[in-house]
Amino acid sequence: MTYEVNEETLQDIINIETKLFYPLTGFMDSKDYNSVINEMQLSTKEVWTIPITLDVNKETFTNAINKEVLTLTFKNKPIATLFIEDLFKIKEQDIKKIFQTDDINHPGVKKEKSRFPFRIGGKIEVIDKEILKNSLMPKDTKKLFKQKGWNTIVGFQTRNVIHKAHEYLQRVGLEFCDALFINPLVGWKKSGDFSEQAVEKGYKKMIEIYYENLNVHFQTLKTQMRYAGPKEAIFHAIIRRNLGCTHFIIGRDHAGVGNYYGKYEAHSLARKILKTNSLGIELLLLKEPYYCNICKQMVSENCCAHKDIIRISGTKIRKKFLNNETPSSIFMREEVSKEILNLKEEMFIK
Structure with a gap:
């Protein structure tokens, strides 16, 4: 049968x-x-x-x-x-x-x-x-991390192109750990999400220019997005544990969509689970980064109390790309934007 x-x-x-x-x-x-x-x-x-x-x-x-x-x-x-x-x-x-x-x-x-x-x-x-063939193999990533002498590796999940808020979180991760594993999800995603090509090209340009000579490994993860918010955040952490990461970043509305989940609901679920269980990976529960017009840099509520801020909006970034325009440099690195704009009609999933 x-x-x-x-x-x-x-x-x-x-x-x-x-x-x-x-x-x-x-x-x-x-x-x-x-x-x-x-x-x-x-x-x-x-x-x-x-x-x-x-x-x-x-x-x-x-x-x-x-x-x-x-x-x-x-x-x-x-x-x-x-x-x-x-x-x-x-x-x-x-x-x-x-x-x-x-x-x-x-x-x-x-x-x-x-x-x-x-x-x-x-x-x-x-x-x-x-x-x-060509699948992401835990045995291979673990071997790579060992060969490079990385004892602590922080995993970063994303389904989107890299912008300044994600860059901030990644750099915080590098302060905690020996290395950063950028592991974008490129399986099934909803219509209107960034394409696999856009995510990959943007990240490769970012690594080439801004993460040059840093302990950064980039490799895509093929599995479908469930958009299950907090529960999917834990699922994503388990996958990165299996890949050999010792730490995993969970930010604002991880794996969320629309207004179905609370801003830091994934943080709350993670803390609840960790009270009685071990995931075998340490979770970095990080607050939303944004640009402060007074501090003149990316910050979060943990290190800046100013109210004159600009939130990094994925919706505004998408709108700019849809209009074939370059997003503000506050939102995204210009070189990354240009790389994505070159894809034209291939920027988004149809």
Whole structure:
């Protein structure tokens, strides 16, 4: 029996196999799924905040009853074997538990509602090793960090092009740690987000000019954005722990979208979890950076109490790029802006 998977599921398979999603060894069964959405932990009590499940159509679900294996294919080519351990159906109310909202306008909710409610759980074994080619491998990043002699590495998650606020956070991270691992997410993102090319080109120009000869490593992470806010912030931290980071930055409205989550709700969740659990990575809970017209530099509320400030607005940056204009130098490095503008119609996801 075979089942054709989409690109996001293919990437989940790859990330399970490479141990990017460690300790997962396959798609979640109902026990792990319910534990994650209700308790933010696996059935083994390890912290985990985002369900990783295989959705299938009703026909496959029905035919899988009393079967032991399911061959997963991509573009009609067998890529992995799923050893069936559990079949279950998710409930409509589960979506709100994951995203804290069931509003269809939330991109994560919308995507989840487009999936089949039928799920099959079980360990996976990759058949076609070619799908792992060029994948981000924890064993490789850990080896690299060791070779460079970096004992403490701070991970930085982003889905956007680099602007002055992100630069501030990254430089703070470098004050704490031996090295900075800039690890942008380039999997599925909503329409209107910056493209993979824009993010990568902007960062490479930034590193070339402003992070030259610093302990900075850049490599992209392929997994889909869930836009799950605080829970996704913890999920992102776990991934960076698996990649060998010792520290991870969580800033304002991490993995948020619109006004669905509080400004520092991810900080609150992180503190709550850390009271009773260890994530195996230290979290740097940093406040929002902004430009102070009096101090004439980037600051945060922890080091500046002035009210004459300019907030770094992603919306304003996008608007400038959409109009083929260069954002203010207060918002973004001019060389980075030019690099992104050169992409023209390829700047954004359509």
